[in-house]
Amino acid sequence: MTRHVVITGASSGIGAACARAFAALGDRLSLGARRSERLRLVAPAAFCSELDVTVPSSVEAFVHAAIAANGPIDVLVNNAGLARGVEKIAEGTGEAWREMIETNVLGLLEVTRRVLPRMIERKHGHIVVIGSVAGHKAYVGGGVYCGSKRALQPICEAIRMETLGHDIRVTSVDPGLVETEFSVVRFRGDQPRADKVYAGTRPLYAEDVAECVVWAAGRPAHVNIDTIVVMPTDQASPQMVHRTS
Numbered sequence: 090m091t092r093h094v095v096i097t098g099a100s101s102g103i104g105a106a107c108a109r110a111f112a113a114l115g116d117r118l119s120l121g122a123r124r125s126e127r128l129r130l131v132a133p134a135a136f137c138s139e140l141d142v143t144v145p146s147s148v149e150a151f152v153h154a155a156i157a158a159n160g161p162i163d164v165l166v167n168n169a170g171l172a173r174g175v176e177k178i179a180e181g182t183g184e185a186w187r188e189m190i191e192t193n194v195l196g197l198l199e200v201t202r203r204v205l206p207r208m209i210e211r212k213h214g215h216i217v218v219i220g221s222v223a224g225h226k227a228y229v230g231g232g233v234y235c236g237s238k239r240a241l242q243p244i245c246e247a248i249r250m251e252t253l254g255h256d257i258r259v260t261s262v263d264p265g266l267v268e269t270e271f272s273v274v275r276f277r278g279d280q281p282r283a284d285k286v287y288a289g290t291r292p293l294y295a296e297d298v299a300e301c302v303v304w305a306a307g308r309p310a311h312v313n314i315d316t317i318v319v320m321p322t323d324q325a326s327p328q329m330v331h332r333t334s
C-alpha cells in the first residue's frame with residue numbers, strides 16, 4: 090500500500106531529499122513551499138502547491154488541496170524551518186525572532202493541527218518533526234533558533250500523550266550540521282559566509298537525514314521512534330566541529 094506523505098518546505102535541502110526518498114518508494118506525495126516552482130523539479134509526479142506555513146489561510150488551503158489530490162494523510166513531515174542571523178540576544182531584532190518563531194513553532198503547529206484531527210479519526214498517522222541538535226544545546230548567537238527547536242520537544246511529547254490509544258506516531262529527527270541552503274538563508278544570501286560553516290569538515294547531506302525519516306516512517310505500526318539525533322562524525326555538539334582547515 091502506498092502512503093500519502095505530506096512534506097512542508099520541500100523546495101530545498103532536507104525536505105526535497107525526503108520527497109525524493111519517499112517518491113523512490115512509490116508513495117503519493119504532497120509538497121509545499123513558498124518557492125512552489127521548484128517543487129515540480131523535486132518530484133514530478135507529486136501534488137505541489139504554494140505554502141507559507143506562517144499564513145494560516147495558506148496552510149488551510151494547502152492541507153485541503155493535498156487531501157483532495159491524494160486522499161487522507163498517512164505521514165506528515167514538518168520540515169519547513171529556518172534560522173536568521175547569529176546575533177546575541179542583546180543585539181537581536183524582533184523581526185528575525187518573529188520569523189524564526191512564526192515559521193519553526195507556530196507554522197508547524199498550524200500545519201499539525203489541521204492534519205492531526207483526521208489522523209485521530211482514522212486511528213492512523215505519523216507526525217515527523219525536523220528538530221535540531223540546536224534544540225538540545227544552545228550556542229552563542231543561536232538563542233532564539235535553539236529555543237524554537239527546543240519548543241518542539243514538549244510539543245511532540247504532548248501530542249504523544251494527547252493521542253495515546255489512537256495509533257498515532259510522533260517522531261522527532263534532530264540533525265546536526267547538514268549542508269543545505271540553511272546557512273545561506275541564515276546569512277541572508279551571503280554565500281561565502283555560508284560556505285565557511287561547512288569549510289574543512291564533512292557535514293551531513295540532506296539525503297542522510299531523509300534516510301532517518303524514511304526509516305522511522307517504515308517501522309511496523311506498533312513501533313514509535315521517539316527521537317533520532319544524527320550528527321556527522323566530525324561533530325560532537327552544536328558548536329564542536331572537527332575541521333582540517
Ligand SMILES: NC(=O)c1ccc[n+]([C@@H]2O[C@H](COP(=O)([O-])OP(=O)(O)OC[C@H]3O[C@@H](n4cnc5c(N)ncnc54)[C@H](OP(=O)(O)O)[C@@H]3O)[C@@H](O)[C@H]2O)c1
Nearest residue numbers: 098100101102103123124141142169170221267269270271
Ligand atoms: N541544515 C542544517 O544544518 C539543519 C540542522 C538541523 C535542523 N535543520 C532543520 O531542517 C529543516 C530544513 O532545513 P534545511 O537545512 O533543508 O534548509 P533549506 O535548504 O533552507 O530548506 C528549508 C525549507 O523550508 C522552507 N520554508 C522556510 N520557510 C517557510 C515557510 N514560511 N513556509 C513554507 N516553507 C518554508 C523553504 O522553502 P521556501 O523558502 O521555498 O518556502 C525550504 O524548502 C529546518 O527545519 C531546519 O531548521 C537544519
